[in-house]
Amino acid sequence: MTTLTEQLSNFIVDTNYKALPSDILASTKRRILDTMGVAWAGSTAPGCGDARAVTLAEGAKGVSTLWASGDKTGSRGAAFVNGMHAAALDFDSVYEKGSVHPDIVVVPAAWAVAEQTGSDGKAFLAAVALGNEVACRLGAANRENRGWFFSSLHGVFGAAAAAGKLLKLDANGIRDALGLALTRASGTQQALIEKSLAKRAQSGFAAEAGVFAAQLAAAGVSGPSEAIEGKFGYHALYGAGEQTVIVDRLGSHYESLATAIKKYPSCTANHVPIDLLIETVSEYDLKADEIENVEVEISRFADGLVGGPFDPSSNAQVAAQFSIHYSAASALLRRKLGISEIQEEAIFDERVASLIPKIDVTIDENNNSKFAPAGVRVRIAGGELLERRSDYVPGTLENPLSDEQVAFKFRDCASFGLHPMSTSDADQFATCLINLDEQETIDHVFDGVH
Known part of the structure; x- marks a missing residue:
């Protein structure tokens, strides 16, 4: 045999x-x-x-x-x-x-x-x-x-x-x-x-x-x-x-x-929320001072990887890559998260530090998956609540990157x-x-x- x-x-x-x-x-x-x-x-x-x-x-x-x-x-x-x-x-x-x-x-x-x-x-x-x-x-x-x-x-x-x-x-x-x-x-x-x-x-x-x-x-x-x-x-x-x-x-x-x-230089657990937040601030052309609160809903598995407090004091880059708080703040502030956004100058940006207290992480106890689905809720000035959710991580078979996106990443x-x-x-x-x-x-x- x-x-x-x-x-x-x-x-x-x-x-x-x-x-x-x-x-x-x-x-x-x-x-x-x-x-x-x-x-x-x-x-x-x-x-x-x-x-x-x-x-x-x-x-x-x-x-x-x-x-x-x-x-x-x-x-x-x-x-x-x-x-x-x-x-x-x-x-x-x-x-x-x-x-x-x-x-x-x-x-x-x-x-x-x-x-x-x-x-x-x-x-x-x-x-x-x-x-x-x-x-x-x-x-x-x-x-x-x-x-x-x-x-x-x-x-x-x-x-x-x-x-x-x-x-x-x-x-x-x-x-x-x-x-x-x-x-x-x-x-x-x-x-x-x-x-x-x-x-x-x-x-x-x-x-x-x-x-x-x-x-x-x-x-x-x-x-x-x-x-x-x-x-x-x-x-x-x-x-x-x-x-x-x-x-x-x-x-x-x-x-x-x-x-x-x-799609992003960070832990995969961050990717769906990053995508959703970039889509939200881009569609509504939101500025940081218009955002009152952000709730990011992820699985327990994802929370274990990226949901802890953001502390860049010892190893700033790794801390940023494994933080949903930093990832969300960068997405909201800059509408992107690329190589530039995981350099120390970007990580210690005071504007990021001012956004992080507005970001709350909640665990979807009914979600037994790892990285998706995930959702975001953005409350803006005046009380309006903007919600988005996605079932698939960008870059997967169900949500693939285009050839141009792959080429952009390589560049x-x-x-x-x-x-x-x-x-x-x-x-x-x-x-x-x-x-x-x-x-x-x-x-x-x-x-x-x-």
Whole structure:
């Protein structure tokens, strides 16, 4: 009888670029573009420069690129740095059903190994699509969370699968890579609730570990053969899950299509209220002094992530990203929340501080979902109450971003970071990324960018 881990391994080995549906290829391209953009912007976020310096100080020789700086280093170090940069602004794509951000782990891992192996664009795209599918299916199967950070916990398996695919491992090799990834699976929400910089490092750790697992497997190092279903495997140790979900319609249905591209650089729990408040103040052309009170209604789950008091004193950017009070105030005041709005000058704006006391958060006890539905009520001068509600998070399949919105986000991201780009340069770079499957190698993608 074929085990679950063997079924996953066979799927990874047997599926190539030509076998992938057009919709999964298009979605994967969009999210690679998005991941590169958010990593570019995140490269100057707190902690990211230090992580880059520590990695380069090792003096590792290699051909893998640190995206935002252009430095070359070993594949594992590059996977770590790029993974951390991509997570830094909390602007990366998310598979809501499994509470996992697959791309910030899988894309850096696959890119680093693709450069190492001289793989072409088609092989790279296939590896990313397959690695993301592994991470998302693990997320879909989970039925409890004991406090693990799922992006790194699931992501390390996706990274190992993608790296193993690019290293041309056979099914036994992929199985070993997944088994070795099990020994490195980790990540904690403690970093999130304390708003420490370790939160953004965890995706980098997982990308690095996934690459190393695949490289060890390629060298002949064996791993546990029942990484997912074993007596002391993934589900036994990390949390109960429905194992059949992991292989249900494997190869004919792609769970990762449900991964959403984020519209705003903040926790997903903020996104529906931000959208609704921007719509409200724009439609009625409201000024801050016309607003008497705002009530934001969210789920208990969302409240646990973003509903606490706003305190930017220790780590302003992370505090802003995980605050519904700050997000709402920015939406009301500026009618936007982009990269500029999570910089310290914007966060400590006195006008924001004056709006926050007007914002109340209530919990919808009948809402057992995570991020949507959510609603807002804005009471304006004269007593009129303006109400809005939405059932879908922007960027999801039900409420997708347009191509122009994705392009706008990339331009915004590319205008920040270590090497800010002009709009025309960003558009040219984006075109190259969207057409990766036409590249014989990805070695020259950064030519003329740094």
